[in-house]
Amino acid sequence: MNVVVMLKQVPDTETKIRITADKSGIEKGDIKWIINPYDEYAIEEGLKIKEGLKAGTVTVVTMGPDRCVEALRTAIAMGADNAIHIKEATEASDPFVIAQALSAAIKKENPEIVLCGKQAIDDDGSAVSGYVAELLNIPSVSVVVKIAIGPDKKDAKAEREVEGGAKHVVHCPLPALFAVNKGINTPRYASLPGIMKAKKKEIKTYSLQDLGVTAAATMTEAGYELPPERKAGKKIAGDTATQATELARLLREEAKVI
Amino acid sequence: MSVYVIAEHRDGQLKRVTLELLGELKRQNITAMAVILGGPEAAPVAQSLTEFGAAKVVFLESPELSQYSTEGYANAIHAYLSTQSPMAILCGATSQGKDFLPRLAAKFQVGMAADCIALKGSGTSFTVTRPVYAGKCTKQVSFAKTPAVFSVRPNVMAAQVKTASSGAPEKASAQVGIIRAKTVEVLAPATKKVDLTEADIIISGGRSLKSADNFKIIQECAAVLGAAVGASGAAVDAGYASHDMQVGQTGKTVSPKLYIACGISGAIQHLAGMRTSKVIVAINTDPEAPIFQKADYGIVGDLFDVVPKLTEAFKKLV
Numbered sequence: 001m002n003v004v005v006m007l008k009q010v011p012d013t014e015t016k017i018r019i020t021a022d023k024s025g026i027e028k029g030d031i032k033w034i035i036n037p038y039d040e041y042a043i044e045e046g047l048k049i050k051e052g053l054k055a056g057t058v059t060v061v062t063m064g065p066d067r068c069v070e071a072l073r074t075a076i077a078m079g080a081d082n083a084i085h086i087k088e089a090t091e092a093s094d095p096f097v098i099a100q101a102l103s104a105a106i107k108k109e110n111p112e113i114v115l116c117g118k119q120a121i122d123d124d125g126s127a128v129s130g131y132v133a134e135l136l137n138i139p140s141v142s143v144v145v146k147i148a149i150g151p152d153k154k155d156a157k158a159e160r161e162v163e164g165g166a167k168h169v170v171h172c173p174l175p176a177l178f179a180v181n182k183g184i185n186t187p188r189y190a191s192l193p194g195i196m197k198a199k200k201k202e203i204k205t206y207s208l209q210d211l212g213v214t215a216a217a218t219m220t221e222a223g224y225e226l227p228p229e230r231k232a233g234k235k236i237a238g239d240t241a242t243q244a245t246e247l248a249r250l251l252r253e254e255a256k257v258i
Numbered sequence: 259m260s261v262y263v264i265a266e267h268r269d270g271q272l273k274r275v276t277l278e279l280l281g282e283l284k285r286q287n288i289t290a291m292a293v294i295l296g297g298p299e300a301a302p303v304a305q306s307l308t309e310f311g312a313a314k315v316v317f318l319e320s321p322e323l324s325q326y327s328t329e330g331y332a333n334a335i336h337a338y339l340s341t342q343s344p345m346a347i348l349c350g351a352t353s354q355g356k357d358f359l360p361r362l363a364a365k366f367q368v369g370m371a372a373d374c375i376a377l378k379g380s381g382t383s384f385t386v387t388r389p390v391y392a393g394k395c396t397k398q399v400s401f402a403k404t405p406a407v408f409s410v411r412p413n414v415m416a417a418q419v420k421t422a423s424s425g426a427p428e429k430a431s432a433q434v435g436i437i438r439a440k441t442v443e444v445l446a447p448a449t450k451k452v453d454l455t456e457a458d459i460i461i462s463g464g465r466s467l468k469s470a471d472n473f474k475i476i477q478e479c480a481a482v483l484g485a486a487v488g489a490s491g492a493a494v495d496a497g498y499a500s501h502d503m504q505v506g507q508t509g510k511t512v513s514p515k516l517y518i519a520c521g522i523s524g525a526i527q528h529l530a531g532m533r534t535s536k537v538i539v540a541i542n543t544d545p546e547a548p549i550f551q552k553a554d555y556g557i558v559g560d561l562f563d564v565v566p567k568l569t570e571a572f573k574k575l576v
Contacts, residue, residue, distance in 0.1 A: 096368055139328075157442070235550070
């Protein structure tokens, strides 16, 4: 069973976002980059599937500038077998363009299972996985918290979270794509031998041209803004009972929200 | 060139976000068509959709659409709309909308913008605003190709009120194509929860709650107001709450009318996920906690004392 995991390098969640002077994006100078947390669950799930079946490979793929190689090496140190870097310096944000490149690279690997996180915590689009599945013409399940591969490895059942705390058990034939959510597993740390291996591992590299992706972006972005600052409001004084009664009154009479 | 809203319904009821989209388009004098999908049992809800300002309602009907599927929805909407040269396709950024919209946009060979909080239409084009980095900033997206495809966050825009019906829905036989991924079982939750992203009121607990059991006091307070219960990332990581309750950068981004943070200090990841709430209340023992900088009302105190008294105070009001 060959598994391909799509991952993205994103700013650490601690990052305080600053906007560039021309508002075309964010300041990237001193950002600490990490693997998108949801993609870490995807890597772990890929490794668990391979270990469970005692066969196959886990290949990680990312698209972006040269710094993204670091994320691929981290994934190899966790246990991935191979890594693919699609070099793209402009950090395209059009999911259609990104998915064309990713799906072209994934197709060459002929995987039975494609995994990724349910969203990247930078652009928060939750879109690329659906595009990739459509372009690969395979079924997809999003917001997945459990994957069970069928005994003959031809199909799978996945539990996906929907609103209101319910879950849907979705059955599909393989190959298929699963976009996973927090809660599916606990990602392992990189091992020391893994880190040594990752340093030497050769990483397959493609340009967009290599993958035959020439499509121009179908959308443009501009006007990055910080949200309006909230002002600190009033602190309510008194003993606990007074505070509680006064808060309830203010929410009803002043804020009119209850 | 028309604007199409893909309606969402569950248990025979339209989702409020569908009415929010129709309301916003109406306010901008943009003529909207509505598309609703379902099996024969969805006919009444399709009829009710005609009372919310859409110029026309199209009901794509097939027994195979009685149950939602990613491919069924994407295939059927694409098959119908590709004959209509749509200028824009909109839906709610719900669990369902987020799921099918990327596959639908891929079929139209265009990009898409997810979870928008503002839209501006000129009649021939759209510019949308969407939060990125969990709401630490926003950006504007415009579309170079048609259709413009985007989803809109629930709870942000005012819903269309009921008006005169535009007449019976136009029925079109849905071309669902091949559905490979199918729901074979629904696992209902032990207790039905209000989804955080759609809740009007959220009461969240932090690590100060010290145990999963202690979340009871938050739940009791929430029950009085019909509120959803949320949690900080720290509380989830400590195992006090399930991850579907997490508000913040690796959880859900929410914008309720009222957000009450109990024992949450206000880490940057959490603030990003709830800062667009209309009214924020903070209850924390530490007067210096960053959450107080964002809160409209603050109580410096122990949540174990304050929250039960607040529950009592709410009981007297509602």
